Amino acid sequence: MQNNVLILDFGSQYTQLIARRVRELNIYSEIKPYNNPPKDLSTYKAVILSGSPFSVRSEDVPHPDLSEIKGKKPLLGICYGAQYLSHFNGGSVAPSATREYGRANLSYVKESDNFLKGIDEGSQVWMSHSDTIKELPDGAVRLASTHDVENAAFRIEGEKTFGIQFHPEVYHTKDGKKLLENFLVNIAGLEQDWTPDAFVETTIKELQEKIGDDKVILGLSGGVDSSVAAMLLHKAIGSHLHCIFVNNGLLRKNEFESVLDQYKHMGLNVKGVDASARFLDALKGESDPETKRKIIGRVFIEVFDNEAHQVENAKWLAQGTIYPDRIESVSASGGPSAVIKSHHNVGGLPDYMKLKVVEPLHLLFKDEVRRVGRNLDMDSTILGRHPFPGPGLGIRILGDITAEKVSILQEVDAIFIDGLKKWGLYDKVWQAGAMLLPVNSVGVMGDERTYEKCVALRAVESTDGMTADWVNLPYEFLQKTSNDIINKVKGVNRVVYDISSKPPATIEWE
Helix, strand or coil: CCCEEEEEECCCCCHHHHHHHHHHCCCEEEEEECCCCCCCCCCEEEEEECCCCCCCCCCCCCCCCCCCCECCECEEEECHHHHHHHHCCCCEEEEEEEEEEEEEEEEEECCCCHHHCCCCCCCEEEEEEEEEEEECCCCEEEEEEECCCCCCEEEECCCCEEEECCCCCCCCCCCHHHHHHHHHHHHCCCCCCCCHHHHHHHHHHHHHHHHCCCEEEEEECCCHHHHHHHHHHHHHHHHHEEEEEEECCCCCCCHHHHHHHHHHCCCCCEEEEECHHHHHHHHCCCCCHHHHHHHHHHHHHHHHHHHHCCCCCEEEEECCCCHHHHHHHHHHHHCCCCCCCCCCCCCCHHHHHCCEEECCCCCCCHHHHHHHHHHCCCCHHHHCCCCCCCCHHHHCECCCCCHHHHHHHHHHHHHHHHHHHHCCCHHHCCEEEEEEEEEEEEEEECCEEEEEEEEEEEEEECCCCCCEEECCCCHHHHHHHHHHHHHHCCCEEEEEECCCCECCCCCCCC
16 A cells, blocks of 8 residues: 555554544554654655653653654654654753643634644643643744643644644544644645445455465454454455354353354354363463463464364464454554553464464454445444453453353343343443452342342443443433342342443453
């Protein structure tokens, strides 16, 4: 592709949102670590510098070589990126009198500037920084201010170089998308051609060229990602694709049977393998979240490898890995962002199985995967299915895992999810599920004292899972769901609702 945006990651929690906002403009973007940028910059028509937890005044300041970028390509520095452009180009950065975090409004906007075209004084922006730009870099012109930040935006004369102290990628910056469009389309001249149609056509062609007549094995989960990956491969190579669906004993109630039935109507070659007893035995007595993930991943590899060997001359392993999986697992392709958790479908399998890996969706965010699925005319019930973690209920049972706990949580989860569907709430929620907590609480049922489990219900709204807000479900629904769970699921006497957003919490509890 020759119509790309390069985002250099300095470790900001918002870096992934920059990529999302750029792609919402139908422009392809990709994130690379500041300390390992691409050697060939010829395919990039614009570059964005992310924010960072670092200070440009620190001794260990991230300090990339921009000699082939600044002044030669359209360049936008965001927050730390703007401070970096100032600090190392004749300007100065100093600590703010107070930490500037949260909403602010533009109090000055330079008129007739294409960068801020369509953005007026009073427009709300989002600040998140403890340093501020005191003096602009050489040749710079101030474009915008807020009440507390004089140099909220600037450009360098004679270059297509811009800096902004606020975050256009965050939802709270009302005209953030417009600003990015001004920079990328009107100033950098990028074409808005990153569409599902174009992705499907290009990907199928690339898969055919890469795989040829080889056989491919893919592990289906019943979720959106693996299903869309399977359909793309099916379009590309047909019967050479062999799908395996493993029951790890940690699926939702009756999910193994229902998912297999669903795939029958899609023309896919699918084999179901029930290995639930093997997984539960391997997890016996283990309560550490990361260890549980690794055990589930290891046993999955063993089961999957055994089944794969029954496919003669298989050369490729296909995975439904998407872009956020890779970002969270390997810190934005090796950059300084914090690793949150390991993903069972990122790494591990190739070395063990000696197969080449193909990941048709590795460039896409979750909402883009759904758009591609609609382009492939896939069933809306599959595309609308809530995300479900690879380790399944294994990371929704806090503490050690037993068959009894799995059964309890499956019943609780079924009541919650079925209730969302009956009340017309399921499609208004991005992801929902229940957590079985490692605590017992006192209760009264009839005239008897109980000492039973507590479960937490979780429902969030999101676009891609990188950030999420808890959903304000109707009290009447929560009341009915709580009563149903306590009355119908033996072993549970208390239900709570999680009202934490991401960040600071994650969507899953483990």
